[in-house]
């Protein structure tokens with residue numbers, strides 16, 4: 118060891134009050150790094166928050182005893198518009214309540230399993246030093262409570278999850294969350310802190326297939342998720358529920374990945390992370406576009422909002438974003454800065470049908486369930502789904518583009534045959550087609566990834582907009598066409 122390294126080491130030892138032997142091992146017993154001695158003052162009840170919120174920073178200069186009370190609840194919630202799922206949760210939400218403590222704190226953990234629950238549960242906190250991370254000490258039957266205590270020795274952002282067999286099933290049902298262990302000196306203040314956590318979900322029914330959906334163990338084993346989501350539901354962070362910031366703000370996201378299977382390529386469209394504490398550790402990377410977040414891992418990402426608009430959080434394994442739900446919005450208000458960015462808002466480009474009116478879709482679903490669905494409701498819901506789906510080619514005006522995309526507005530071809538139109542949207546169209554006397558010879562891809570309701574509503578909308586008027590298309594008609602025709606090779610079913 119050279120002289121300056123020795124001086125650095127000895128000053129580190131003095132600063133932390135830890136004595137290291139020549140070999141670098143900690144001694145004497147009882148004084149280990151991160152242990153700042155016994156808790157001081159009155160015990161504190163931890164303030165827990167539901168996503169996307171984060172408890173306030175800790176301004177404390179001594180270790181304390183912190184009591185965490187977390188209740189497991191099995192709850193039925195919407196996983197997507199009109200689709201329900203039974204989530205198993207820590208604190209009633211997926212991801213579970215956010216826990217914030219200070220390095221050196223003694224955490225007295227109480228895990229309750231609500232009496233209405235059907236399953237036993239426990240908790241494994243990655244921020245715990247000790248076998249199982251609390252799992253063995255916290256196995257709790259419905260209607261019971263268990264308690265264990267640990268010292269938060271290491272600072273960082275840590276995943277916690279249920280570890281009751283079958284573990285994969287408990288995690289797939291939403292049993293994970295984050296615990297932040299702040300460094301003793303606290304974290305650098307920022308304007309907003311938010312809590313976002315990704316997870317993959319496996320349902321028996323297809324993506325957006327309505328009604329109650331059961332967990333599909335085989336799909337989970339095969340790692341073929343139906344949904345990949347931020348904060349436990351498609352659209353959990355869009356529209357009214359979008360994360361909010363102002364131009365000039367420095368935003369910090371605590372981003373976890375509960376898995377159970379997928380690794381996240383976390384990206385914010387339109388932002389560059391000025392700092393990332395990757396893998397939740399203390400090292401910082403700068404100027405990052407996309408950061409990998411392993412299943413059972415987390416990161417802290419920070420970025421400045423320089424211009425107003427919608428910033429889209431995605432898993433950049435991009436079909437997960439646009440076809441499985443892994444998409445959220447941070448909406449920034451403020452004055453434009455044309456010198457930094459002259460472009461327009463991203464809504465129609467990136468947000469697709471999520472930017473449109475989700476209430477209309479919900480209303481149509483509810484009406485259909487009651488058997489009172491009207492053509493008007495179908496048209497409104499169809500308009501929402503048309504946006505960002507068909508409008509990229511046929512245009513929001515339905516006019517198409519000369520010589521490339523045929524018009525839907527006042528289209529003689531569209532209106533002549535309802536069944537044929539259903540078939541075209543399901544199975545695509547190639548070869549020559551004459552619309553209003555103009556010849557088109559191009560390719561429309563099959564849009565069979567849309568479900569029967571979506572497709573019926575879209576066609577009802579296009580057949581009753583821009584000067585067209587015709588009968589509604591029902592979900593049953595689409596279903597029959599799907600059953601009686603074959604999709605081209607490679608199309609979604």
Ligand SMILES: [Cu+2]
Nearest residue numbers: 238279281287
């Ligand atoms: Cu569990």
